[in-house]
Amino acid sequence: MEKILFDSHSHISDEAFDDDRDALIEEIRASGLKYCMDIGSSLKTSMECVESARKYDFCYAAVGVHPAEIEGLTESALYGCLEYFVTEPKVVAVGEIGLDYHYDDGPSKEDQIYWFEKQIKWALNYKAPIAIHSRDADEDTMETLKRCGAFSKERAAAFPPKPSGAPDCRVLLHCFSGSAELARQYIKLGATVSLAGPVTFKNARKAVEVAQAVDLESLLIETDSPYMAPVPKRGERNKPTYVEYVARKIAEIKGISYEEAALSTMKNACRFYGIEER
Numbered sequence: 001m002e003k004i005l006f007d008s009h010s011h012i013s014d015e016a017f018d019d020d021r022d023a024l025i026e027e028i029r030a031s032g033l034k035y036c037m038d039i040g041s042s043l044k045t046s047m048e049c050v051e052s053a054r055k056y057d058f059c060y061a062a063v064g065v066h067p068a069e070i071e072g073l074t075e076s077a078l079y080g081c082l083e084y085f086v087t088e089p090k091v092v093a094v095g096e097i098g099l100d101y102h103y104d105d106g107p108s109k110e111d112q113i114y115w116f117e118k119q120i121k122w123a124l125n126y127k128a129p130i131a132i133h134s135r136d137a138d139e140d141t142m143e144t145l146k147r148c149g150a151f152s153k154e155r156a157a158a159f160p161p162k163p164s165g166a167p168d169c170r171v172l173l174h175c176f177s178g179s180a181e182l183a184r185q186y187i188k189l190g191a192t193v194s195l196a197g198p199v200t201f202k203n204a205r206k207a208v209e210v211a212q213a214v215d216l217e218s219l220l221i222e223t224d225s226p227y228m229a230p231v232p233k234r235g236e237r238n239k240p241t242y243v244e245y246v247a248r249k250i251a252e253i254k255g256i257s258y259e260e261a262a263l264s265t266m267k268n269a270c271r272f273y274g275i276e277e278r
């Protein structure tokens with residue numbers, strides 16, 4: 001099968017795959033999926049992502065601590081984890097990091113912002129692409145990124161511009177759930193937006209508007225496996241090969257062929273993560 005898909009955000013190290021990971025890997029190898037990002041969300045899962053990237057040729061990794069996982073975190077442990085970006089050739093980004101205000105009993109906003117800032121600043125210092133998780137925190141996420149300089153002239157100068165000449169600050173809003181207007185603001189600042197399973201859902205008005213509003217060159221696709229399986233697999237355990245359904249939906253929304261949607265988003269993801277296409 002022709003390999004034209006890139007799942008830009010998944011968790012193949014997740015325990016949901018512990019019982020049949022070998023079968024999953026074989027399935028990926030036999031599918032149209034060429035590359036897959038395994039994204040860390042804690043010190044432990046970041047380490048597991050590093051292992052996946054070492055083990056599987058199609059797999060690349062990101063390391064970072066998700067806002068729900070910051071309890072008990074120390075600076076030395078965090079920087080030790082992020083250091084894999086420097087020492088491991090297939091660790092290509094910092095993530096997923098960000099803010100999640102969805103749960104009332106989660107870490108405080110102050111604590112979340114504190115560790116988000118530390119990780120953004122580290123990523124800016126080491127010129128690492130940043131994969132952001134933002135849930136019910138639109139304003140603070142944008143504000144924190146701006147305050148830390150994630151969209152500064154300096155940051156944009158560290159990377160070649162997008163094919164249209166627009167700035168590329170290598171900031172990715174993963175599983176983007178904001179409005180089309182917010183997406184436009186981010187793109188203007190040099191960010192990239194990724195859409196996941198929700199764009200295929202029946203009630204997906206917002207995500208469809210985002211797909212319409214964002215130029216193809218600033219769009220990535222992902223599964224966020226094992227969560228949020230796209231239609232027609234909604235409700236099942238999600239897996240990276242299902243990114244095909246997201247690509248098909250993007251093609252439909254943008255009025256382009258499936259192959260163009262798949263190939264363009266694959267090339268975008270390679271460019272974003274600094275992966276030289278093989």
Ligand SMILES: [Zn+2]
Nearest residue numbers: 009039096224
């Ligand atoms: Zn994720």
